[in-house]
Amino acid sequence: MSDLPLLGVEEEFHVVDLESRRAAPEVDALLAKLDGAEFAPELQRSLVETNTPACGTLDELRAHLQRLRGRLQAVAEPLGLGVVAAGTVPLAEPDGDAISAGARYERMQHEYQMLVREQHICGAQVHVDVPDRDSAVQVVRRVAPYMPILLAISASSPYWNGRDTGYASFRSMVWSRWPTAGPPGHVETAEDYDTMVSELISSGTISDPGMVYFDIRPSAHLPTVELRVCDACPEVDDVVLVAGLFRALVGKAREDLAAGLPLPESPRYELLRAASWRAARSGLEGDLVDLEGPSLVSPPLLVGQLVDQLRPHLEELGDWEQVLELSQATLARGSGAARQRRVFGRRGELTDVVDVLIAHTQSRIPDIEHAQTVPATPTLLVGYRPEDGERPAFDEAVSESGTVLPHYGWMFRALDRLGPRGMVAAESALHAEQRARGVTFRVGDGDTDRLFPLDLVPRIVTAEDWTGLTAGLAQRVRALEAFLRDVYGNREIVNDGVVPAQVVDDAPGWSRLGKLVPEGAVRIAVAGVDLVRDRADRWLVLEDNLRVPSGIGYSIMSRRLIRSVMPDLEPPKGVVGLEPVPGMLRSTLLSATELDAPGHDEVALLSAGPSDSAFFEHRLLAEHMGVPLVMPRDLQVTEDGVYLVGSGARRRLSALYRRLDQGDLLRAEGADLRPIGRALAGAVAKGHVALLNAMGNGVADDKLVYAYVPRMIEYYLAEDVLLDNVTTYPCVDPDRRAEVLDRLHELVLKPVDGYGGKGIVIGPHADRRELAELADKVRAEPAGWVAQDLVKLSTHPTFCAGRLEPRAVDLRAFVLQSRLGERTSVEVAPAALTRVAPAGSMIVNSSRGGGAKDTWVLR
Template sequence: MSTAARVTRELQIGAEEEFHVVDLESRRTTPEVDTLLSQLDGEEFAPELQRSLVETNTPVCDTLDDLRAHLQRLRGRLASAAGPLGLGVVAAGTVPLVDLDGGDISAGARFAHMQHEYQVLVNEQHICGAQIHVDVPDRDEAVQVVRRVAPHLPTLLAISASSPYWRGSDTGYASYRDLIWARWPTAGPPPMMETGADYDGMIQDLIDSGTISDPGMVYFDVRPSAHVPTVELRICDACPEVDFVVLIAGLFRALVRRARLECAQGAPLPEIRHELLRAATWRAARSGLEGDLVNPAGSALMSPVLLIGQLVDSLRPHLEALGDFEQVLELSQMALGRGSAAARQRRRFGLRGELTDVVDGLLAATQGSSLPFDKAPSIVRAPKLLDDYEVAGFDEAVSEEGNVLPQYGWMFRTLSRMGINGMKAAEKALHTEQRARGVTFRVDDEPERLFPLDLLPRIITADDWAGLTAGLTQRVRALEAFLRDVYGERHIIADGVVPASVVDDAPGRTHLGKLVPDDAVRIAVAGIDLVRDRPDHWMVLEDNLRVPSGMAYSIMSRRLIRSAMPDLEPPTGVVPLEDVPRRLRSALLSAVDQDRAGYDEVALLSAGTVDSAFFEHKLLADRMGVPVVTPRDLQVTDDGVFLIGEGGRTRLSALYRRIDELELMESAGADLRPIGRALGNAVRRGNVALLNGFGNGVADDKLTYAYVPEMIHYYLDEKPILDNVPTYPCVDSERRAEVLDRLDELVLKPVNGYGGKGIVIGPHASQQERDEVAAAIRAEPAMWVAQDMVSLSTHPTFTKGHLEPRAVDLRVFALQSRRGSGTDVDVLPAALTRVAPAHSMIVNSSRGGGAKDTWVLK
């Protein structure tokens, strides 16, 4: 029999679960374990240190299905015995309602000694964990397995995190139990030893020192068991749902299998910095599945979706050998989709602000049932936070009468509990986190500054999002057809739908656009700006088809806000963003022939650190697993485009362009010669895909924008789903005359303007400003458009210690992937709400605007 087959056969598994005993009337823990155990028999049930805790032990199991069945059986027996006594059992790291009087310790000399020796540590042990045992045949191998699996323990803690509340308060942690547990002298990451003799010698030294009284008091996060031939996982919170226990057991067993095979093969032991492992454990306890975790392969932060996805992928051979892969994969996706038990408790608390609701949810989840979320009232009376909040027009969260709208009720209940001082503290924490992560931007030659991010997320309902997705998909398809047409046969011009001057005089038109192959995707990434003036009416404000920015700021904003305000969880959850980088990379790769060697060698092309959005370039590239390159890193030859690095040359299949087209044309390559023309020829020959393509600017200036509805009719034979803001091209003499007559009513925009530059808002402008823009329109009418004044919706924004309404827009990103002769459009949930300064409607960060996290509801 092979070593792998023998190891697989030997890997039986078992679990111990700890439960809180709760009084069903008060929902508080109660010291009634002796009464409960009197109704149960057998070795499967046992008391714990506190008399409000009970433990179950499964038999040894061969499969995860067997383990699940026993976990459910034991929970069922506990509940059946507890119910008639007016008791319930809760599987969670902590229960929100608990009294620490110190006098409810279970009987026995060992427990009495612990209370005498450890004092307050014992009084605080109203915490529950889940332990998993996996077979390991001897002590030496067990010690080495412990060392090999240790880097992955924080990930398992994050999956289990279920203890956000302690003694009636939100701790800000997903697993506060871990912090309480870590106070014991022998808790935390395991020691980095190599032999059983060394390990047992350490235990004897601890006993001799009086620190512990027996080997059972070694509480490391993973350890060789003190009484059976197993390795025991101890880091995890008790999990309300059996599925999470089974997932952790499946991952841990696969980790043990891999470690045992590495031992058999003589693979070197991993070098682990103990302090970094402690830090990773703290981060997992803080974040759960709602924040970044520490990558065990280094010290960088990584999203749970990527980290757990990579862990499952790396363990696939071992999971398959154990027959667990499909089940573990499905459970891991379920866990990431639902989020941690800590987050679910906060969502329930947010509905009414009642901790008894949290306990009810835990009681139900422990028994495999669920309680529907209580419906929030249709109207929430205005809290004191809104005493001086003045609504003018359509506000997305507050009615004209000053009441909070239904979808924001949970948010304002949470904010009211925090109060202004709590929000100030959260804002300070937000800025600290931004500085730590380098979330900055730069305007022109100014120094870098923090990206202006507001505390209060904006909510987009599922119905709104469905309409936006359909409308933006339609719009991007029409714009793609227009670009292919105007750099080709120009049918839309010949048929008189769009005037030739609109295309020929467009500032973004360039001969380079003709170098893009006919079947190439020209708009790989679109950033479409939208506004609304009433609840049921969205309008497109602008199309950005060259190098639209903001996607990474949207992704990072979610992390930052959740870190600053961990209890701010919507009751129905939000569409996660962790999958966005993978979807972006997939769209980029669709542009190349995947049968070609090296098809997945993709890079993000940037101007480098001088670019105001370099933070975004770096984050997107890191999340996609591709390098950031500048023109100086590239060499273009007749054979292709090559990345020049220390390891030699790497041929690139695609470049995601995040550098201005003109700047790229003028930049020098690795050979110090201008790279632009050579790169254009490489694109034309199909040696490299450039995304977004050259020449996209012809389709996204403010004059072309006026004709997008006609493009939709012409190319798609469909009625536009999303309206344009009514727009008047000044190049048209009749429209120009109307514009000049209505300067005090309209918004005037230069066709080639960006970032809010050059815009004149007629009703807010002085007579001198209106006279100057009139002269500019008469001098160059083709360079100006006018639009009707739209009252942008407002949203509560925390500024200078209070809430005030600020105008907002919404930038939504849509990807196009090549599919055969056509394209697929993927509208991403990574939308960025941009916020105007006070008394302004210009949202651009370069003009003093900020941003909000945007939560698309499921």
């Protein structure tokens, strides 16, 4: 475009009484003191509109928005009034008849009745210049599919008539009742558009062109395209972000039109309506509809894709850096609806919400947003006792006296408002969402798919705890990586007597295939480390998983599901988002390839297929990483590489993210119906393909080798151990074995090659016969067993059978390693998965009846 289009914004505001914080029909008093050129009445006398001049830059637009808001507030305050920029104001009386004067408004009240009485809603409209009306109609058609994204960004109206509606933008639900609201009509020229409007007027549906309330339309009185779908936004920055994105969308549409590109095929009208409904329901806190699928995707992914797509046009307009920064800030801060719910959660007062909205409208941060309150015992926690036999267990949310710990206070206020009946309904909705999305797992061969057991009450990991865990986890994985390279190489740790040779040589996971991994390659790309705590100030490592650890995908989906079914349970400000995690995984995978080589980004996730218990997770991660999901039958190994074949395509792969067990891979058949595992290992040895995680990793994560990890840290890193092990006794050691046999009744015994909680015996919970049989097994095969001190796992409130119960929990954290030149980068992903034991148990594995929780890591 040779000339940059101007843009302007019309903002609507609620007028509220500062004493009652209720909507006040006092706009006439305001307008009497304001310049009529920039301020105007709206349908309701509790609403007022401002109009910026046409602006060339976003900075100029921001200055005018702030100026007009400041002028409004300066006039309102002496009158005992406040001004609120939001889709709805929480305290209003939508059945009133305080309609502004004028024949047009009176005619609308007579014709539309309750629709008019309920118009206590405010929007933000953006105008962008177009050269003529034919161009305007074409631009409208091309930009219409993006309206739901802009609605989600602006969503700021969760409360209606004193209640939480469950929507992020209830304003759009009210607005959609108008007969001409929604996606624009399928017309292609100004003549077609004008004919459509004339027919609507002739039908008696509307009385003038200004009553065409499409989400986007040619302006009824200006040479512009007008965006009408958005809520009024408390934050000026959100208005500027929407305006910047909209102007770039208009610019892209005009460029496509000038290039002679035909109109793209429009999504079905019903799907556009559905996408808008989903945006109104979710805001930026739940999934949105990607019309390309269609499929449900996270808002940061969809917004990020839109910003990237518009980059050339934003750069031409000089808006790229500002829009990118504003989009990232808005995604981190969350929607206006989420912020209102967080405020309400602190004390349960809608007047607090109004006060905060007034402050944000003027770009002020009120003290209440930083206030911490410690509530009395909520109703849901009456009778809740975190005990383990006679000894109280450490509960992460509730003190021994039954009071909620401060950082959980706002959460239990929200849960208490839901009450048992509301939580039962949310649980039912959760199961319906899981079935719709196929969030399932399978315990073993022959078992049917089950819904993944997910609890409604999230767990919080504080910033202080996470900082300590991050350092300790990174240290541990660095040492384990060094151990793997060493034992498949010079075996220095064995030769120096730090780890006994028998521990390595007899390890069930040792494999000669581990020797085929090229020198310098990262062996542990993804580690899953299981952690427990038995008191507030101590975390312990329970187990390392270095082969094909699962859980990242379930962690991501858990967040999305809980937000979907309990929209009023908003995370506190500062919860680390999970949206970057698939990108982190993809970067880890790509780091194993030669970045300057052709086809370096031809990577895939390798799965056993639908028979795998975690196949849902494999699908989700492949989709979110943007890589193919492949099975051994899709692969062909030749002398010069590994190829993805089938469906008429054949392309060489540079890396595979392995998500099937090594034994299953060795037995699997490739595209040529011959076993593929050893051929694949040979391709890895030749450097033709990277396989992450590497074969042979099992030597480093069995329960006997676990006992020596603290020694590895001291030996390889020369550092003090930051995260302790649970005290472990290798039964292969005669002295330790004798002690274990004397203390079987008070220790936990684990088979060295066990997984998924299989074979574990908890001494205090076993009877005399079980202990006698266990003693015989330990004597017969001491190298196959380790014992550990019994750790009293912390508990966490878990919703079960209509009430909250304390259940034992652990935490699976995920550590990613990437190759960066000659060094290895270690990063702890924020997608930690809390696993929950069944009642009366301390074994959290899903194969033993365990479940999971969404885990909120604070910054």
